[in-house]
Amino acid sequence: MKAIIYTKYGPPDVVQLSDIEKPVPKDNEVLIKIHASTVNRTDCGFRSAEYFIVRFFAGLVYPKNKILGNEFAGQIEAVGKNVNTFKPGDKVFGYDDKKFGAHAAYKVMGAEDCITTIPANVTYEEAAPITEGAHYALCDIRAAKITKGQNILINGATGAIGSAAVQLVKNLGATVTAVCDTKNVDLVKSLGADKVIDYKKEDFTQLKESFDVVFDAVGKSSFGKCKPILKKGGIYM
Numbered sequence: 031m032k033a034i035i036y037t038k039y040g041p042p043d044v045v046q047l048s049d050i051e052k053p054v055p056k057d058n059e060v061l062i063k064i065h066a067s068t069v070n071r072t073d074c075g076f077r078s079a080e081y082f083i084v085r086f087f088a089g090l091v092y093p094k095n096k097i098l099g100n101e102f103a104g105q106i107e108a109v110g111k112n113v114n115t116f117k118p119g120d121k122v123f124g125y126d127d128k129k130f131g132a133h134a135a136y137k138v139m140g141a142e143d144c145i146t147t148i149p150a151n152v153t154y155e156e157a158a159p160i161t162e163g164a165h166y167a168l169c170d171i172r173a174a175k176i177t178k179g180q181n182i183l184i185n186g187a188t189g190a191i192g193s194a195a196v197q198l199v200k201n202l203g204a205t206v207t208a209v210c211d212t213k214n215v216d217l218v219k220s221l222g223a224d225k226v227i228d229y230k231k232e233d234f235t236q237l238k239e240s241f242d243v244v245f246d247a248v249g250k251s252s253f254g255k256c257k258p259i260l261k262k263g264g265i266y267m
């Protein structure tokens with residue numbers, strides 16, 4: 031099968047188009063024919079290993095996994111003998127930051143891992159890029175134990191993480207105040223935000239309201255500046 035592989039860390043030209051053997055799913059795995067993937071920050075970080083710490087995960091001297099690509103959407107081609115949650119033909123999407131492998135014609139994935147079916151009204155190209163930002167947003171929302179009825183402020187509400195956070199927090203039944211640029215006010219409203227602050231016109235840290243959680247998804251503020259708008263015992267992320 032065709033795959034984009036890299037065998038050493040470096041600039042973008044270390045990745046090359048190659049022909050390699052098609053993977054075979056183990057008993058608990060599925061084989062996915064990849065229709066869409068992304069080249070995201072994590073791929074670039076694992077490709078360049080610019081930050082040395084990456085090598086503790088990716089391989090100290092050479093990359094362990096030769097194929098990048100952690101976000102994917104595609105169709106199940108085959109399933110292992112113990113898999114009964116998916117069947118050939120299912121349209122699926124998911125996220126794999128352990129083994130990567132989505133920059134290839136086919137990828138195997140544990141059926142219990144981060145993979146599920148695509149809603150009928152969503153295309154492969156729309157599904158693949160949803161996964162990483164939403165994964166980080168959900169981890170943070172769970173860590174802060176955000177619940178129904180809380181008052182939450184999200185800064186960077188139009189980013190990959192922030193736009194997912196707005197929708198997930200709203201879905202939990204909390205009240206969302208989202209902060210973004212003027213041009214994105216309507217977009218953020220359409221994601222379900224109860225109130226939108228345009229940071230070009232207003233400094234959210236000067237609001238008179240107080241919040242259970244201030245989730246700064248882009249790290250443009252600080253705990254010190256946000257403390258006055260946090261409730262007693264409130265969380266700054």
Ligand SMILES: NC(=O)c1ccc[n+]([C@@H]2O[C@H](COP(=O)([O-])OP(=O)(O)OC[C@H]3O[C@@H](n4cnc5c(N)ncnc54)[C@H](OP(=O)(O)O)[C@@H]3O)[C@@H](O)[C@H]2O)c1
Pocket residue numbers: 071072162163166185186187188189190191192209210211212214229247248249250
């Ligand atoms: N996405 C991931 O999976 C991932 C993984 C690891 C780390 N990170 C880190 O997490 C942070 C957020 O990532 P992301 O992927 O969500 O970012 P992103 O998709 O690049 O979006 C960043 C957002 O920040 C907003 N922004 C820029 N300046 C701002 C300001 N002064 N105040 C408020 N908002 C501002 C922009 O929205 P406006 O146009 O509305 O200003 C933009 O939509 C980044 O630091 C990134 O490096 C992300």
